[in-house]
Amino acid sequence: MVLSRGRNPGATEILTQLIQAKGLRDRVLLTLGLLLLVRLGVYIPVPGIDRVAFQQFLARGGQLIGFLDIFTGGGISTIGIFGLGILPFINASIIIQLLTAALPSLEDLQKNEGEAGRRRIAQITRFVALGWGMIQSLVFALILRQYALPGLPDWLFVLQTTLALVTGSMVVMWISEVITERGIGQGASLVIFLNIVATLPRALGSTIQLAQSGDRSTVTGILILLLIFLFTIVGIILVQEGSRRLPIISAKRQVGGVGVLAARQSYLPLKLNAGGVMPIIFASAMLFLPLTIANFTSNPLLIRFAGYLNPNSSLPWIYAVVYFGLILGFSYFYASLTVNPLDIATNLKRTGVAIPGVRPGSATATYLSDVGNRLTLLGGLFLGAVAIIPSAVEGAIQVRTFQGIGATSLLILVGVAIDTAKQVQTYVISQRYEGIVRG
Numbered sequence: 001m002v003l004s005r006g007r008n009p010g011a012t013e014i015l016t017q018l019i020q021a022k023g024l025r026d027r028v029l030l031t032l033g034l035l036l037l038v039r040l041g042v043y044i045p046v047p048g049i050d051r052v053a054f055q056q057f058l059a060r061g062g063q064l065i066g067f068l069d070i071f072t073g074g075g076i077s078t079i080g081i082f083g084l085g086i087l088p089f090i091n092a093s094i095i096i097q098l099l100t101a102a103l104p105s106l107e108d109l110q111k112n113e114g115e116a117g118r119r120r121i122a123q124i125t126r127f128v129a130l131g132w133g134m135i136q137s138l139v140f141a142l143i144l145r146q147y148a149l150p151g152l153p154d155w156l157f158v159l160q161t162t163l164a165l166v167t168g169s170m171v172v173m174w175i176s177e178v179i180t181e182r183g184i185g186q187g188a189s190l191v192i193f194l195n196i197v198a199t200l201p202r203a204l205g206s207t208i209q210l211a212q213s214g215d216r217s218t219v220t221g222i223l224i225l226l227l228i229f230l231f232t233i234v235g236i237i238l239v240q241e242g243s244r245r246l247p248i249i250s251a252k253r254q255v256g257g258v259g260v261l262a263a264r265q266s267y268l269p270l271k272l273n274a275g276g277v278m279p280i281i282f283a284s285a286m287l288f289l290p291l292t293i294a295n296f297t298s299n300p301l302l303i304r305f306a307g308y309l310n311p312n313s314s315l316p317w318i319y320a321v322v323y324f325g326l327i328l329g330f331s332y333f334y335a336s337l338t339v340n341p342l343d344i345a346t347n348l349k350r351t352g353v354a355i356p357g358v359r360p361g362s363a364t365a366t367y368l369s370d371v372g373n374r375l376t377l378l379g380g381l382f383l384g385a386v387a388i389i390p391s392a393v394e395g396a397i398q399v400r401t402f403q404g405i406g407a408t409s410l411l412i413l414v415g416v417a418i419d420t421a422k423q424v425q426t427y428v429i430s431q432r433y434e435g436i437v438r439g
Helices: 011-020 024-042 050-061 063-071 086-100 105-112 112-145 156-184 187-213 216-241 278-296 300-308 316-338 341-350 362-397 406-439
Strands: 242-251 254-257 260-261 264-271
Touching: 011 406, 024 086, 024 156, 024 406, 063 216, 086 105, 086 112, 086 187, 086 216, 086 278, 086 316, 105 112, 112 156, 112 316, 187 216, 187 278, 187 406, 216 362, 216 406, 242 362, 264 362, 278 300, 278 316, 278 362, 278 406, 316 362, 341 362, 362 406
Parallel strands: none
Antiparallel strands: 242 264, 254 260
């Protein structure tokens, strides 16, 4: 086996592990098989629907449904049993994490109950996802009722459509959890990744057709947009991998009869974007909540407001401001969940490690909190900018083939790809050291 001690595994070592290591190979094959199952479920049709009439509705102006369709991999436009996909679970995760920050009982489960508490929160999230999925399925069934085939009572159509959609959503949630536990990568993120990838060929094909049929200005606009996307990918990678290295030093210590260990200097890394891709995913999912509530209540004001939460609306700046604010807010929220300055300061003090020029204890916690807030602000502003600027460029050059969310898709694709690649590298490194021990 090709080993690369002291550095991250290269492509040759990863491919060798995929071929020779049964554990990694089984995980990858399981992940690919389950993702293929998710895609197949999108094309299993919900019965009793006049699909021709529904496609005509989408062509006339179902822009919000088309916007949702990106994150379900075409499940809504095809009206498959996996039409809602992972969206109810994502929405439920948002609700539970917000409640965890607000309710002391849930916060205690997460922070003090260890693995048992996390399993309890995961079970609560599943029940919330079931309830939210039933609401979304019912709303979607009521929307589809006008496209039901003749001869089927309205109540029966709504009942069977709701049951089909909510069951499909729960199956997708179960598949994502199996991928997380027994496969490679984070299951929910990979399902969204797959759904976005499935829609890209159609968007690229439409862009190529537009370039072939358009004039020189259209081609120039498309090239500008592609360059912006390229710079966006580079920027995403830099931010995802960027971190602030705070110098730390350990004091001299007497260790048994060995003697005195000299002071050592190292660093404490604080990520620029602690939440990773999740602020983008959750912000996108939050944009869908007003649409669900508006259709459920049939309130014309809510329906009109939900219509503005779309990059292709008549007032795209409303979408831009709301989306930017959600991304920034979720960046701070996720940073508060993943990095606890007080816990870090306590652990540093307990192990005899300090930041030069900063007193141990509460002063260190305050210092870490200030640095973390500045880093989160920079990371959140960047994520919001790369999500909004390409959409504004699309509107300026009138190239709508990516439906206004090309940057959002890129953020999710690159972020999930980086996270999954890191997990693969971690597994390969663990196999490397197991081989060294056995050898």
